[in-house]
Amino acid sequence: MSDRFLPIRRRDLLASSAASLALAPISLAKGANIAADALSVVKPVNLKINGADRLLTLDPRTTLLDALREHLKLTGTKKGCDHGQCGACTVIVNGQRINSCLTLAVQHAGDEVTTIEGLGAPGKLHAMQAAFVEHDGYQCGYCTPGQICSAVAMLGEIARGVPSHVSDDLGKKMTSSNPEIRERMSGNICRCGAYSNIAEAISQVAGA
Amino acid sequence: MRSFTYERAKTPQHAAAVVAANHGAKFIAGGTNLLDLMKLEIETPTHLVDVQDLDLARIEDTSEGGLRVGAFVSNTALSAHPLVMRDYAVLTRAIQAGASGQLRNKATTGGNLLQRTRCPYFYDTNMPCNKRSPGSGCGAIGGFSRQLGVIGVSDMCIATYPGDMANALSVLDAVVETIKPDGTARAIPIGDFHRLWGDTPQNETALQRGELITAVVLPKPVGGKHIYRKVRDRASYAFALVSVAAIIMPDGSGRVAFGGVAPKPWRSEEADAALPQGAGTVAAKAFASATPRDDNRFKIALAERTLAGVIAEARS
Numbered sequence: 001m002s003d004r005f006l007p008i009r010r011r012d013l014l015a016s017s018a019a020s021l022a023l024a025p026i027s028l029a030k031g032a033n034i035a036a037d038a039l040s041v042v043k044p045v046n047l048k049i050n051g052a053d054r055l056l057t058l059d060p061r062t063t064l065l066d067a068l069r070e071h072l073k074l075t076g077t078k079k080g081c082d083h084g085q086c087g088a089c090t091v092i093v094n095g096q097r098i099n100s101c102l103t104l105a106v107q108h109a110g111d112e113v114t115t116i117e118g119l120g121a122p123g124k125l126h127a128m129q130a131a132f133v134e135h136d137g138y139q140c141g142y143c144t145p146g147q148i149c150s151a152v153a154m155l156g157e158i159a160r161g162v163p164s165h166v167s168d169d170l171g172k173k174m175t176s177s178n179p180e181i182r183e184r185m186s187g188n189i190c191r192c193g194a195y196s197n198i199a200e201a202i203s204q205v206a207g208a
Numbered sequence: 209m210r211s212f213t214y215e216r217a218k219t220p221q222h223a224a225a226v227v228a229a230n231h232g233a234k235f236i237a238g239g240t241n242l243l244d245l246m247k248l249e250i251e252t253p254t255h256l257v258d259v260q261d262l263d264l265a266r267i268e269d270t271s272e273g274g275l276r277v278g279a280f281v282s283n284t285a286l287s288a289h290p291l292v293m294r295d296y297a298v299l300t301r302a303i304q305a306g307a308s309g310q311l312r313n314k315a316t317t318g319g320n321l322l323q324r325t326r327c328p329y330f331y332d333t334n335m336p337c338n339k340r341s342p343g344s345g346c347g348a349i350g351g352f353s354r355q356l357g358v359i360g361v362s363d364m365c366i367a368t369y370p371g372d373m374a375n376a377l378s379v380l381d382a383v384v385e386t387i388k389p390d391g392t393a394r395a396i397p398i399g400d401f402h403r404l405w406g407d408t409p410q411n412e413t414a415l416q417r418g419e420l421i422t423a424v425v426l427p428k429p430v431g432g433k434h435i436y437r438k439v440r441d442r443a444s445y446a447f448a449l450v451s452v453a454a455i456i457m458p459d460g461s462g463r464v465a466f467g468g469v470a471p472k473p474w475r476s477e478e479a480d481a482a483l484p485q486g487a488g489t490v491a492a493k494a495f496a497s498a499t500p501r502d503d504n505r506f507k508i509a510l511a512e513r514t515l516a517g518v519i520a521e522a523r524s
Contacts (some may be wrong), residue, residue, distance in 0.1 A: 034213070034215060034226055034230060037215075038213055038214065038255070039213050040213070041213070059211070060212060060213065060214040060256070061209045061211060063243070083244050083247065084308075084310070087308065096284075096313040098310050098314045099240070099310045099311065102240045102243050102244060102314065103238075103239055104214070104236075104243065106214050107236070107258060107260065150309070150310065153309075160288070162284055162287070163287065163293065163300060164304055165301075165444060170294070170297055171294070182444075183443075183444050186308055186444035187308025187309050187310045188308075
């Protein structure tokens, strides 16, 4: 895109948003019993990412996803829709899969975050990563880190007895049948349509 | 997203007092709906009060034989609680019919009750919307209304309450417990919690400014067959066109609430009483005062057929 279509430059935008940031606490402070340290425009946040403590200083607006990608350069976690609809940003926080785009980094001080980089690496793949390779559980690969993080935590949910929309009997042990896997993975969209192979890869790890 | 400041509240009363005293302050729990709306600048809070440290994530027995569900209990945890699965299965079924696994892990009991409509005109900031921008008009009336409300709506707003969980809470006669900014507690029957739009569609619940949901109480189990049936445009991860929450007793009596049709879970004594007469009679009672649009008139017939399926399932 040519600059002549962009009378406002990105640098100007950044400067103006920084100015509005600086003003925010002044309007708030008027009638309030908000604690002084809450009014800071940046917050120190200690996150445990893939087992390592990482101290960041963040604008409270920073989502966990942007903290991972832009501040920690952990770009394995992907930004798809940025609205919780596609699942590309799925990470595991304290053992639970969540959409990292729909949560603020400051909400996760002290939490343990596992990203695709923490699950495995070339040469020491997590079983789910290896199964995705074996079954061609992707084409372009963009949704894959989210699919894999989601699948790993999803099998944990089955093991803990979390039911699903397609579980017939709430009194019985939850299974990892193909319909169960498909329903439980519905928060992860694959634009290439690799679903059947994704389901096979997950089934293999589940031992189904 | 507009800038804001952030704090973690230490006590429920402090959280309520801060939100009450600061115009522009809001609670944040799971954040799955609020942050989505903040990115679109439909919600523009200037201060967020995080309620995660308030010890509201427990499910406890009540002395009346029911359960008290903390407001911060996640949708996943609530739906998977053994006593909920056994005694309040309609609640498990309703929760599992909504959203995705990731969202249910983060979304909370209190936040789910407060989720905002998915009316496309509410989401599109180029369009008039009396709920988003009071007095600006309603783009949905005369617009595309296929997903929107057929009953309990007004000339100002035809949006629906979008959730699934509350439909189950409706037939369970749940009670919403709150703390007000002055520290006093309040118990609000679920049927009184969500408002009809009337002339003020921006006011969606009975909560006062700063009033914080602390728990949802489920009365002693009533038995019966617990069924939640949701009809939507795809098999998973979509909002309801119509949903039915029902508890049906062996004699055919019971309770029924319809979702996806109104500003709140749509339940009435007349409709409940008609259950033994079948789905046609129930739907006639429940939708007697309906004001559908051409695009969404189908919802009334769909609700009747969905209930017929529920009654057949209860008998099987």
